[in-house]
Amino acid sequence: MRIYCPECYSCYEVDEALLPDKGKKLRCSLCGEIFVAKQGIEIGLKVKKKAKEKEKKTESPIDNNTTSYENGQVENSQNESSDNSSVSDENVQNTETEELSPEEKQAAEFEGIFSRLSKQTEELFADESKLPFHKKLQRKIRNALGLNQKKNQYMWMSGLALVFLLCMYSWRYDVVRAVPFMNGIYKVFGVNAKIPGEGLEFENIVWQDYEEDYVRQLEIRGFISNPTDRDIRLPVLHIEMLTKDTSLLQSKNEVLPASMVKAGGKVAIAVKLKKPSILTKYIYMTFIEKEDVQ
Secondary structure, eight states: OEEEOTTTOOEEEOOGGGSOTTOEEEEOTTTOOEEEEBTTBOSOHHHHHHHHHHHHHOOSOOOSEEEEEETTEEEEEEOSOTTSOOOOTTTOOOOEEOOOOHHHHHHHHHHHHHHHHHHHHHHHHHHHHTSOHHHHHHHHHHHHHTTTSHHHHHHHHHHHHHHHHHHHHHTHHHHHHHOTTHHHHHHHTTOOOSOTTTTOEEEEEEEEEEEETTEEEEEEEEEEEOOSSSOEEOOEEEEEEEOTTOOEEEEEEEOOSOOEEOTTOEEEEEEEEESOOTTOOEEEEEEEOGGGOO
16 A cells, blocks of 8 residues: 655555554654554545656656555565556655554553454354354353352362262261171261161060069060071160150160071070069160160
8 A cells, every 4th residue: 555745745655454443643754744544545636646746757766665564664665566656765764653652552552452352252252153062051051150260160079079978978878788898988987877787677576574582573575587688797785665655764785695697587585674664664675786885
């Protein structure tokens, strides 16, 4: 693109692509005149006509080298055609742009930043439109949960770990049933995850009051059966005597002579309690671990 100084009609060749939309202030290196060059707009036709007349009158030879605008300065470049008129090297020098004010520099800097951000945004949208559906959904979930920030990632990981631990504690008996070796891991943390005597059943339990040597006694008889297909260790028998409103009167822990109930087998029990309360209405029996016995 050719531009002409409106004062001395000197001609300059400027790369139009390097001019901003709002134009650029240039200073003529010959006469010092400051003028604005814009994309697609050559300096006035009247000035252009006078400049051409001046070129015809000049006796100096026309050089094929003209100036081009690059990186804020006007530099010499080669003409693409020998028919294009240009000024001689004696009359044409590198133009100097007028120094911008701080406000203009800041505005130009912001404009460059916004331009880069706009370009990056368009590239991101273009890349996202090419993604498959499951990856688009994954991105939407990450954005909704804020997983693009490390702080939020740590928070979600901590929350999920806490929920996992609570579930492992609440379902500890089911976990140990499915994976028996997990009982050892629970014990490391001091958590009882196995029901004592799980699978054992009481059968034909009867109890009777009587006196022996003038001492009132209560005897409980019956069987402990194992209907499962595996041998079960026999834990400590825990007995509670209750009133008619199920209030606790007495309790006793009895270590049974047998240590194991074989699969499909039975073990007879006979437990005697001395000086039972006369208010005893119900008897409740269950199993506890030996370490729970005090």
